[in-house]
Amino acid sequence: MIDDKLTLNMQEWLDSESHDRESILRGAEMLLKLNRNMALYQTIIRRPERYESKVRYELKKFLPMRLAKMTLQDVKALDADLIPQVKAAVDEQEAHGQEGEADEGADDDASFLPAASGIRADHDSLPDSVRCVWSDNRERWHKIKQLYNTLLGIEQPCDRYEYLCQLKELWYTYKSELQRYDDYQPDADNVDEQLSPADIAKEIANARSYITKYADKLLSLREATLKNDDAKAFEEYSALQKKVQKRVSVLADNKAPIGDELKAKLDEAGVFIPSAE
C-alpha cells in the first residue's frame, strides 16, 4: 500500500527552494526510506549542506512514480509484465532478419512487423485511415526498440520508470493499432458509396455526436489502462477505440472537419486522425 503522506512530504520538500540543515536531514531520511541506501545516508548526514542538490536529484527521480501511485514493487511488476512481451517481439524481428539474410538479403523489411499477423494481401486497396497503420506502426516499432535498448543499460527501477511508461504507451498503441488493421473489413466501409447525400449528412451527424459523447470516456479508459496495466480495462478501451475510430473514419472519408480541441483529445486517446488531404 502506497504511503501518500510520504509522497506529500516529498512534494513539499521539493517545492521548497532552499533548505536548512534540519530540512536536508529530513530529505535524506525520506531518501533512505525510498532507496534503503545506508551508505549514501551516512555520507549525507555528515555534511548535509553539501548534498542538498544530490538529495533533490534523487527524490525527484522517485516522485513521478509515487504520484502515479506506484511503489517500487509496482514498477518491478510492470517491468516483469512488459519487457518479456517486447523482448519476444525483438527476438522475433531478429530471427526474421537472419532468415532474410540467409534467403536473399533482408529486403522485404517493409512487409514485416513483429507481433503482427503480417501485411494484408489487400493492403494497397485499404482506405488511408487503415493503410497508414502499417507505416505508423513501423515508426512506433522503431521507437519501441530504441526504448527497449535504452532500458537494457539501466538497472534501478526508479531510473527505468520514465522509459517504462513511454514504452508501455507505445507498445499498447502499437498492439491496438495492429488489431484495428487486422480486423478491418472493407465491405463494411464501402456501404457509404450507395448512400444519398441526405443519408451521408445524417451519418456524419451521428458520427460526430458519437465521437463527442465518448471522447472523454475513451480518454479516461486509456489513462486507466496505462496506469493500472489491467487486461480487462485494455479490452474495454480497445473495443471503444475501434468504435470511435470507425466514426472518425466516416468523418475523414467524407472530408468533414473535426475541431482542433476534439482532435487533440482524440489524439491523446489513441485514435488515429487521417490528414485532411
Next chain:
Amino acid sequence: MAKCTGAATIYSDVNFCPGSKSLPGVRGWVYGISKKDIVKWPTIGGEAPKSLAEVAKYTGDFTLASDKKWHKVALIPNESQLQVESQGTFGSKTFKVTGTAVAPGTEEEITGYIAQANNDEMVYLFIQRNGKARMVGSEAFTPELALSQDLGKAATDTNSTTIQAVCDDEYPAPFYPGKIETADGDFSGATGLAVVEAA
C-alpha cells in the same frame, strides 16, 4: 585493579506508593515488523543515562522503508505475556526477552503469517496495559521465533496460533516511547494514543 573513578552510579530509590496501580498483562494486540523493513533504529545506551528511568528506554523513532508499516496482530485477551530473565555469566550477562502472543484462530491469514515469519527476523512491540510499548527484538541480536498452532479437540478447547518471540537483548524488553507507524495512523509508544501532528 583498575580504579573506576570515572564511572558514576545512578542508583536511586525505586519506590512504590501505596495505592498505586500496576496492571498485569498486555493489551489485546502486538505490533510486528520484519527487520529488513527497518532502515534506521532508534538509539539506546548511546549516552550515559542520568536516571534509572532512562536506562532501558529507546530514544528517537524507527525509520521504516517507504510504504512499510508496523502490522497489528490481534490477540486472545489475557493469554499473551511478556517475560524477561537474566542469562549468561558475569561480565557478559544479557537478558532473554520472551514475548508470547496468542492469536485466535488458525485460518489462512494467520497461517500464512506464521509461514512467512518462520524464517524471517521479526521485531515485536508488546503494549503494556498502561499503553507503553515494550520491544522484543534488537538490532544487535537475532530474534528467534517459535510459531505453533493448536486446533483444539473438544468444543471447550481453544483454536489458536501462538507466536513466541525469544530475543537476547542487552536491556530487559526496553521501552519504546517513539512513533509507531501503522496502516491506521501513527501511535505513540509512550501512551498508546494516536499521534496528532501540529498543523
